[in-house]
Amino acid sequence: xxxxxxxxxxxxxxxxxxxxxxxxxxxxxxxxxxxxxxxxxxxxxxxxxxxxxxxxxxxxxxxxxxxxxxxxxxxxxxxxxxxxxxxxxxxxxxxxxxxxxxxxxxxxxxxxxxxxxxxxxxxxxxxxxxxxxxxxxxxxxxxxxxxxxxxxxxxxxxxxxxxxxxxxxxxxxxxxxxxxxxxxxxxxxxxxxxxxxxxxxxxxxxxxxxxxxxxxxxxxxxxxxxxxxxxxxxxxxxxxxxxxxxxxxxxxxxxxxxxxxxxxxxxxxxxxxxxxxxxxxxxxxxxxxxxxxxxxxxxxxxxxxxxxxxxxxxxxxxxxxxxxxxxxxxxxxxxxxxxxxxxxxxxxxxxxxxxxxxxxxxxxxxxxxxxxxxxxxxxxxxxxxxxxxxxxxxxxxxxxxxxxxxxxxxxxxxxxxxxxxxxxxxxx
Ligand SMILES: *Cc1c(COP(=O)(O)O)cnc(C)c1O
Numbered sequence: 320x321x322x323x324x325x326x327x328x329x330x331x332x333x334x335x336x337x338x339x340x341x342x343x344x345x346x347x348x349x350x351x352x353x354x355x356x357x358x359x360x361x362x363x364x365x366x367x368x369x370x371x372x373x374x375x376x377x378x379x380x381x382x383x384x385x386x387x388x389x390x391x392x393x394x395x396x397x398x399x400x401x402x403x404x405x406x407x408x409x410x411x412x413x414x415x416x417x418x419x420x421x422x423x424x425x426x427x428x429x430x431x432x433x434x435x436x437x438x439x440x441x442x443x444x445x446x447x448x449x450x451x452x453x454x455x456x457x458x459x460x461x462x463x464x465x466x467x468x469x470x471x472x473x474x475x476x477x478x479x480x481x482x483x484x485x486x487x488x489x490x491x492x493x494x495x496x497x498x499x500x501x502x503x504x505x506x507x508x509x510x511x512x513x514x515x516x517x518x519x520x521x522x523x524x525x526x527x528x529x530x531x532x533x534x535x536x537x538x539x540x541x542x543x544x545x546x547x548x549x550x551x552x553x554x555x556x557x558x559x560x561x562x563x564x565x566x567x568x569x570x571x572x573x574x575x576x577x578x579x580x581x582x583x584x585x586x587x588x589x590x591x592x593x594x595x596x597x598x599x600x601x602x603x604x605x606x607x608x609x610x611x612x613x614x615x616x617x618x619x620x621x622x623x624x625x626x627x628x629x630x631x632x633x634x635x636x637x638x639x640x641x642x643x644x645x646x647x648x649x650x651x652x653x654x655x656x657x658x659x660x661x662x663x664x665x666x667x668x669x670x671x672x673x674x675x676x677x678x679x680x681x682x683x684x685x686x687x688x689x690x691x692x693x694x695x696x697x698x699x700x701x702x703x704x705x706x707x708x709x710x711x712x713x714x715x716x717x718x719x720x721x722x723x724x725x726x727x728x729x730x731x732x733x734x735x736x737x738x739x740x741x742x743x744x745x746x747x
Pocket of ligand 1: 434465
């Protein structure tokens with residue numbers, strides 16, 4: 320038996336899309352197929368997926384090994400309650416994640432999205448301190464950080480128009496200035512000062528702040544921040560939801576700084592981007608703080624689809640691909656291709672801040688007046704869409720974060736369009 324959903328529909332769509340202002344957004348294309356770096360629409364159009372479908376697709380769409388794993392697992396065991404039960408895919412995946420992350424991260428908690436992986440991390444930190452008998456609850460976070468859209472993760476993330484309506488629900492955090500190149504000492508001094516008040520944890524995106532505008536900072540700063548946290552006994556939560564699985568050039572970004580966090584959050588690339596799944600890894604003593612004959616010390620968190628077998632099978636296939644194919648080589652090659660193409664923009668006055676780390680390249684379109692800035696993102700998105708390119712700028716920040724299988728020729732299409740988009744910065 321085969322399955323294919325319908326592709327034509329009567330009447331207006333009842334579907335409410337994420338981060339979409341429906342009064343302004345154009346009709347979305349109906350995407351019916353994905354192969355490698357390309358998507359195909361119901362009308363037969365082709366779209367180059369230059370942002371890996373919101374940073375999740377690593378090897379390319381519909382990698383045969385991941386597809387096969389999903390098909391086989393779905394026919395065997397689709398879902399089972401994970402409280403009081405386990406299954407082979409979760410057991411194998413948990414062991415492999417512990418084996419492939421730095422020593423010390425000995426326990427894995429599964430959930431189903433990046434937001435929940437960070438939410439779980441915050442709750443693990445809170446439980447660690449509470450069960451240890453110390454009243455530490457304050458969270459430190461980086462300016463411009465993004466950790467998800469649940470109440471807890473919005474609290475830790477940058478405040479702005481995106482969460483203003485929910486501000487009454489958000490808890491207060493201590494925000495450290497972003498470690499801008501040349502001004503890193505300000506961040507480190509602020510962290511040192513904040514640590515004296517005995518906070519529970521520092522949560523950060525290592526090396527690249529994604530949604531905050533693809534802002535990059537140096538590995539030595541991450542190393543220093545980790546050292547300050549360690550000195551004060553403050554837990555370090557590394558949100559590698561976006562940076563994990565090769566994005567920054569190494570399997571995990573923390574490795575570039577030689578940092579082992581106390582808690583590590585993984586999601587987007589965990590299944591190669593094919594299915595929703597997340598893992599929060601933690602140090603043994605964080606697990607141990609919850610290990611007790613006292614039921615009140617239980618880690619009280621769950622979601623219905625925790626460690627879904629099909630998603631775990633997709634993740635195992637992803638790890639097989641990492642182990643058996645030359646993914647590291649592909650990541651390095653894509654990084655080099657990105658560098659060649661972003662380099663000329665460093666001398667182009669219509670852009671500023673051309674930067675790259677691993678497979679991620681970004682630059683900021685210089686915009687004539689600040690008022691114009693508000694509408695530039697959607698305008699740029701439309702410009703790229705008309706050219707068959709899925710590029711979704713963050714305001715005036717244009718970034719390219721394609722699947723690792725993207726060819727030099729495909730990248731040329733993207734960069735030619737970026738060069739052509741330059742004039743949108745000054746056009747009124
Ligand atoms: C995308 C993202 C999240 C949230 O992940 P979701 O799966 O969208 O909930 C959290 N942290 C970072 C760094 C992200 O990029």
